Amino acid sequence: MSVRSGIIRGVRGHPAILHLDMDAFYAAVEQRAKPSLRGKPVVVGGLGPRGVVATASYEARTYGVHSAMPVAQARARCPNAAYLTPRFGLYRQVSDTVMELLAELSPLVEPLSLDEAFVDLAVGGAAVTTEEALTTGRALRARIRAATGLSGSVGLAGSKMLAKIASEQAKPDGLVLIAPGTEREFLAPMSVRVLPGVGPATDRALRRAGIGTVAEAAAAGKEELVRLLGQAQGVAVHTMAQGVDDRPVVAERDAKSVSVEDTFDTDLTDRPLVRAQVDRLAGRCAERLRTAGRSARTVVLKVRGHDFTTLTRSETLRGPTDEPAVIREAAARLLEGVDTTAGVRLLGVGVTALAGYTQEDLFAQRSQTPGGHAATAPPEPPAPAQPPPSAVRRWLPGLDVRHVKHGPGWVQGSGVGRVTVRFEQPGSQPGRVRTFSMDDPELEPGEPLPLPAQPLPSDGEGRPESL
Incomplete structure (x- = not known):
């Protein structure tokens, strides 16, 4: 099947967008911090009965362990891995170092999480040549390795969607640049699963119609995709299959909300697992909120079903907070009003109505009913006797x-x-x-010790680059 080249609407004619994604970030930090774990399978996540994998090292991934998998299932697949409790304080310190390096490239840095961000290299509309973009990407990866000892994968392209797809192709420890004018050829042979928001259910619906690649989705046309997937998802897949994406890089300081969300490889139907995922996402959201030095008054839950129906529910607190427990409890209350028995393909937790101060009356916030009214506080019980050290550790x-x-x-x-x-x-x-x-x-x-810097890598270290 031939693929039409040329300028794509919404895609710059130069590789001005850089996407950085740190490789297996939490697990890689743990391997760097714990010498005995280097080169061995490591899984970071909740270790309780409802624990979920946050990140698995590449050594663990060879056993089929992946993020969002129940830890019990991960243990069955890879019993000899090191299963570790997350240390978000250390991850945030390392993330801050990486984000400072990105800020030196451009004032337009859009963090997506502790380990992932977009950078607009063409501030003010100046064009960026292919060689300039490659030089910037190479230098960034070397500086990250020198500062943290960790590897990051870089994608460079004319739009955010393409840059993110390029960084996925670069993993682990590589760099991929999509040269201007080659975007459609680059996307054409790929599975439709590379397109944002296309999960197993959409993939199955398209494959039943004989559509498996991005080129086949583009050739099918908008009307056929709408017939197969519905109006919203059909139009979205058609647009992305054309390579169209005009979203700008938005600096964190301009954000009016903070949110995190995950799309799952397999639809979640187990209610306890859904609750555990919401709890995990709420914790990540609170971490991002604190990292930004903000607080928020409204908690938002986003649930997308197997059929792409998306529901949002929100609860407004009595005052702004950055307390993880408050955000978790509000998200859990919101989930109670959502039926997830048919399957969930995406979950998200966000906060809006941001402020620069925090409501001190945490009890009043945590005592709210689902309807948003504060419950009456019971008399404060007498302080219990101090438990022995073994009981509190x-x-x-x-x-x-x-x-x-x-x-x-x-x-x-x-x-x-x-x-x-x-x-x-x-x-x-x-x-x-x-x-x-x-x-x-x-x-x-104890307290986490900082990761040591290491010398700049020699030429040729890491995966070969792709254009």
């Missing part, structure tokens, strides 16, 4: 500790009154493992 796998004699380390596991610790730190050799009583007075919770 939670030695969760992956968290930092410090021992009076042995120094810094991290928890490998705990149970039956014992806690196992590996004593090592970023930049050291793999350390020794020791076991202590959970209430050992010489063992205390």
Whole structure:
């Protein structure tokens, strides 16, 4: 099938948009911080009965482990992986370093999460040549590795959609540039699944009609896609299959809301898993809100069903907050009013009505009923007696500790009154493992140590570049 070339509406004629996506970010930070885990499967996520994988290292992915998978299922597929509790404080520190490097490239940086962002390299409308874009992408990847020891994949193109697809093609640890005029040829042979919002249900509907690639979707025409997928999704797929995307890069400081969302490879039908995902997304949303130094008064839940029907529900609090527990509880209340039995393909949690201050009366916020009215606060109970140290300590796998004699380390596991610790730190050799009583007075919770910088990579390190 021939593919028409030429200028695409909404796509710049030069590769001015850069998309950076850090490779397996949370897991990679843990491998960098814990020398004994380098080159081994690592899974970061909630470790309780309803825990969900946040990130899996590439070593774990070879066993079929992926984000949004229940941790119980991940353990069955990869029982020998290290399963770690997230350390968002450390991830935020590393993210700040990366975002500072992006800000040196352009004032127009649009963070999507702690590990992903768009950059507009052509501030003021100045054209960016292919060689200039390549030089910028190469230098960025080298500087990120030198500053953090981590790898990031870079996509360069004339639009946000194409730049993001390019960075996906570059993973892991690569760079892909879509040269101007080659956008349609680049997209044509790819599965329609590369298009944003096209998940398993849409893919199945298109394949039943003999449409499997982007080129076939473009050739089918808008009317046929609308007939197959419905008005909204059909028009969207037709537009994206043409390579059209005119969305600008919007700097974080201009944002009027903060939100996070995930599209799942398989529709979620298990209600406890849906609740766990909403809780996870609410936590990520609160992290982004705090990172931006803002608070918010309205919590929004977004649910897209298997048939692409999208529902949004919102709750306005009594005052602005950045408290993760408040945002989680509001999102959970909103979910209670949504029927998810038919399957959920996308979930999102966001906050709006941003402010620069926080409501101090957290009890009043957390006591609201689903209708938005505050419940009457009961009399404050007397303070309980101080529990023994063993009752308040939670030695969760992956968290930092410090021992009076042995120094810094991290928890490998705990149970039956014992806690196992590996004593090592970023930049050291793999350390020794020791076991202590959970209430050992010489063992205390610790703070994450910063990742060491490393020398600039030599030429040729990382994956070959693609144009």
